[in-house]
Amino acid sequence: MNSIFDGGFNGATRSEMYRAQVAPELFPNEKPMLVHQWPAEDREAYCGxxxxxxYAEAAA
Known part of the structure; x- marks a missing residue:
């Protein structure tokens, strides 16, 4: 697979979400991938x- 638009990516879970990052005009209803839209437990696990x-107490 060389491109997000390759046929091998068709049918992949949430492929439109990734394609919308490259060509947002083709997928106007997809939300942008923004960290503040992630569930709190995912932000804690993946971002720290x-x-x-x-964190605030440890940083002080």
Whole structure:
């Protein structure tokens, strides 16, 4: 697979979400992938830092 638009990517889970990042005009109803739209537990697990419980206390 060389491109997000290759046929091998068709049918993949949420392929439109990734394609919308490259060509948003083709997928106007897709939300942009923004960290603040992630569930809190995903932000904590994958981002850490300010999103992790107790970060403010540890940083002080």
């Amino acid at each position: 830092g300010e999103y992790a419980a107790g």
